[in-house]
Amino acid sequence: xxxxxxxxxxxxxxxxxxxxxxxxxxxxxxxxxxxxxxxxxxxxxxxxxxxxxxxxxxxxxxxxxxxxxxxxxxxxxxxxxxxxxxxxxxxxxxxxxxxxxxxxxxxxxxxxxxxxxxxxxxxxxxxxxxxxxxxxxxxxxxxxxxxxxxxxxxxxxxxxxxxxxxxxxxxxxxxxxxxxxxxxxxxxxxxxxxxxxxxxxxxxxxxxxxxxxxxxxxxxxxxxxxxxxxxxxxxxxxxxxxxxxxxxxxxxxxxxxxxxxxxxxxxxxxxxxxxxxxxxx
Numbered sequence: 028x029x030x031x032x033x034x035x036x037x038x039x040x041x042x043x044x045x046x047x048x049x050x051x052x053x054x055x056x057x058x059x060x061x062x063x064x065x066x067x068x069x070x071x072x073x074x075x076x077x078x079x080x081x082x083x084x085x086x087x088x089x090x091x092x093x094x095x096x097x098x099x100x101x102x103x104x105x106x107x108x109x110x111x112x113x114x115x116x117x118x119x120x121x122x123x124x125x126x127x128x129x130x131x132x133x134x135x136x137x138x139x140x141x142x143x144x145x146x147x148x149x150x151x152x153x154x155x156x157x158x159x160x161x162x163x164x165x166x167x168x169x170x171x172x173x174x175x176x177x178x179x180x181x182x183x184x185x186x187x188x189x190x191x192x193x194x195x196x197x198x199x200x201x202x203x204x205x206x207x208x209x210x211x212x213x214x215x216x217x218x219x220x221x222x223x224x225x226x227x228x229x230x231x232x233x234x235x236x237x238x239x240x241x242x243x244x245x246x247x248x249x250x251x252x253x254x255x256x257x258x259x260x261x262x263x264x265x266x267x268x269x270x271x272x273x274x275x276x277x278x279x280x281x282x283x284x285x286x287x288x289x290x291x292x293x294x295x296x297x298x299x300x301x302x303x304x305x306x307x308x
Contacts, residue, residue, distance in 0.1 A: 053080065054301045058087040062306055069306075071133070076308055086144065088294045093147055096154050100146045105139050108146060116227050122245035129251075130231070130242040148287070156286040163278040172267045172274050179270055181233055182259035185219045190253045191246055198251050202240050205255075232256065 053060040060083045069079045093099070113123040124135045133141065163171075172179075192198040192212040201212040221229035228244070235241045235256045246252035267274065 052302070052304055052306070053084065054299075054303070055084060055087045056091060056299050058090055060084070060087060062304070065306055071131075071137070076305055080305065084295065084300065085291055088291045088298065089144075089148060089151055091298075092151055092155075092291075092294065096151070098147065098150045098154060100143050100150065102139075104146055105142050108142055109138070116225060118245060125245045125251075129244060152283055152287055155290055156283070159286055160279065160282060163275055163282075167278060168271065168274050169267065171278055172270065175274075175277075176264045179273070180262055180264045181221050181229075183220065183222075183261035183263070185221065185232055185259050186257040187217055187219060187232070188255040188257065189215045189217050190240075190255065191215075191250060192252075193250050195243060195251045198243055198253060202243075202253055202255075233259070 050061045050063060051059050052062045052065055060080070064083060065076065065079055068083060069076065072079060072082070074082070109123060110120055113120050116123070116126075118126065124138055127133045127138045128135075190198060190201060190212055191214075192201070192209075194211050197209050197211045201207055201209050219232065221233060231241055231244070232254055235254065237256050237258055239256060241254040241256065243251050243253045
């Protein structure tokens with residue numbers, strides 16, 4: 028009877044232990060990656076298991092580097108950064124969360140976590156490699172511009188139909204079936220000049236193909252909007268003189284990522300990484 032009682036007592040504990048161990052996919056020194064993390068990140072990135080795992084390993088190596096250097100990001104720093112992003116885009120914080128949910132399907136907590144990772148990476152970079160960065164030369168800027176002209180092409184104007192509604196659900200219904208009559212959704216034919224509107228909105232509209240809808244975006248307080256792109260007009264590439272700052276920032280961003288990439292590749296070679304199991308593709 029005592030043996031039966033002991034078995035019944037231990038079985039749930041053993042099952043919990045098995046589930047905990049079974050949930051771990053990869054160990055990296057004292058960091059772990061779980062199967063859940065891989066599946067969750069894959070759902071957001073839509074990448075293969077291998078590429079998702081590579082991203083998560085890099086993230087965990089960054090965490091190890093941050094611990095080593097005693098680098099931390101506070102919740103207040105995350106909030107301040109998000110408030111600044113919202114301000115730069117003429118949005119409230121709640122509208123920013125809503126925009127990220129509409130465009131990238133991220134929850135508020137996921138937006139905060141992504142922001143925290145970005146700030147952590149910035150601090151690590153400043154600690155590791157800021158002194159190695161040099162401003163791009165005129166030749167570098169010119170060469171990058173010539174090689175990536177397609178990235179900077181933009182229409183002079185965009186013919187579109189603006190759909191607006193206080194109800195996000197009704198707006199989505201209208202987008203799914205434009206012939207459906209919904210009094211709660213208003214439409215307006217408009218012409219937009221990307222050079223004269225919010226840069227982030229301009230990029231969203233430029234990337235939206237003709238005869239398709241943009242993602243649903245916040246529009247003022249408690250209202251939503253989406254753009255049906257009819258036609259982009261006079262598509263061209265602005266001269267380098269107008270794009271110089273953008274090109275220089277992109278070059279610096281690439282240099283930064285190269286320096287960080289090389290640093291964490293060396294870390295990866297020396298780290299104790301054990302792959303226990305991976306989810307199926």
